[in-house]
Amino acid sequence: xKYPLITIDTIxxxxxxxxxxxxQASAATAVGRDVNALRLWIQRNGMEMPHVRKPVTGDVMSYxxxxxxxxxxxxxxxxxxxxxxxxxxxxLAQYTDEHIRSKQVKAFRQIIDHIKQNGGRPKATxxxxxxPFNSTKxxxxxxxxxxxxxxxxxxxxxxxxxxxxxxxxxxxxxNYFVRALCKKxxxxxxxxxxxxxxxxxxxxxxxxxxxxxxxxxxxxxLTTGDTFKSIRNFADAIDMSDAYQTLRLQLKQQPSxxxxxxxxxxIHS
Numbered sequence: 379x380k381y382p383l384i385t386i387d388t389i390x391x392x393x394x395x396x397x398x399x400x401x402q403a404s405a406a407t408a409v410g411r412d413v414n415a416l417r418l419w420i421q422r423n424g425m426e427m428p429h430v431r432k433p434v435t436g437d438v439m440s441y442x443x444x445x446x447x448x449x450x451x452x453x454x455x456x457x458x459x460x461x462x463x464x465x466x467x468x469x470l471a472q473y474t475d476e477h478i479r480s481k482q483v484k485a486f487r488q489i490i491d492h493i494k495q496n497g498g499r500p501k502a503t504x505x506x507x508x509x510p511f512n513s514t515k516x517x518x519x520x521x522x523x524x525x526x527x528x529x530x531x532x533x534x535x536x537x538x539x540x541x542x543x544x545x546x547x548x549x550x551x552x553n554y555f556v557r558a559l560c561k562k563x564x565x566x567x568x569x570x571x572x573x574x575x576x577x578x579x580x581x582x583x584x585x586x587x588x589x590x591x592x593x594x595x596x597x598x599x600l601t602t603g604d605t606f607k608s609i610r611n612f613a614d615a616i617d618m619s620d621a622y623q624t625l626r627l628q629l630k631q632q633p634s635x636x637x638x639x640x641x642x643x644x645i646h647s
Contacts, residue, residue, distance in 0.1 A: 384411060384419045392416055396428040398456075399465030437461075438469045445470060485509045486519050490527065497533030497542070532556050532572065538581030540570065562586040565610060568623065584630070585609065597629065601640040612642070 388409050395405035406413035417427050437459040444450040452470065456463045489503050489511075496503075504511035520527060528547075532554065535542040543566060545557030554572040559565070560583035567583060574580040581587075585595050597612035598605045606612035609629060613622040616637060628635045634643040 384415065389416065389420065389425075393428040395462070397460070398462035399468070400462065402428075438466050442470065482515060483519065486516055489516070490520070490525060493527055493530050494544075495534075497530050497535065497544070499531060500527065535575075537575035538578065539586070540575050540580070540582065542570075542572075542575070560586055563608070563610075565622075585626070596645050597642055598645045599640055599642050600634060605645070609644075 388411060392405050392409045392411070395408055396402055400408070403413050406416055409416075420427055438455060438461070441450055441455045441458065445452065445455060450458075452466045453463050456466045459466070485504075488507060488509060489500055492498070492503050492507060493500065498506075500516055501511055501513065504516075530544045532542045532547060533544040539561045541559045541561055542556050543559050545568065547554055547556040548569075549555075552573075555569045556572050557566060557568050558570040558575070560567065562582045563586050565583060565585075571580065595609065596605055596607055597609055606615055609626050610622060613619050613625050618625060618637075625635075629642070629644045634641050636642075
């Protein structure tokens with residue numbers, strides 16, 4: 379391969395690149411010459427072969443806070459330190475704890491987002507996504523951010539017409555009691571036995587199971603004769619939507635209940 383003549387401009391550019399952080403071989407390639415030929419030219423002309431300036435790393439890192447706060451750009455740091463922009467970028471990426479933490483946080487967010495969308499446990503989710511998992515760092519981050527993933531541990535599981543949704547759950551012995559949505563009626567229930575769901579003993583809520591056998595459950599006002607098409611409709615009509623679960627249990631367990639001097643009872647349509 380025939381190389382062009384080495385000129386002082388070639389040497390000046392080569393020296394600048396090396397002192398800016400580029401390896402000698404890469405800098406030689408960038409100026410279109412062989413590194414040995416450049417070394418020979420420099421020696422013959424009484425000059426010293428340039429080397430990467432080690433102190434420049436310390437110079438760059440002294441501007442880390444200015445870079446994090448946005449007061450200086452990488453280009454401005456490069457000018458201040460007398461090195462190349464790519465070198466500054468490399469040093470900031472390689473040595474700042476902010477960069478390392480940002481990579482960890484990105485991985486943590488992937489795990490958290492997946493759990494919130496699909497349910498599951500952190501370690502198993504990380505394995506599913508192919509992400510290295512450090513439990514200590516992960517749970518430290520979760521606590522710092524005030525994120526509660528326990529409520530999503532069983533979310534997304536489906537059994538029959540049941541869909542387990544995010545919410546508080548309890549454990550009694552080997553059984554878990556979770557929050558689940560009955561897809562037949564659209565109502566959500568707390569304290570649903572996960573063992574019953576998994577075994578197939580329960581495939582939908584009690585009201586729906588009765589409704590499919592004996593007709594739909596409705597609420598009738600024994601005082602006025604008005605009929606409500608569902609417990610949910612009844613709760614909404616009397617402005618007690620927030621107490622829906624309480625009303626449902628009372629209507630199931632008692633022949634009738636009295637609210638605001640009016641008596642109500644469950645009936646089958």
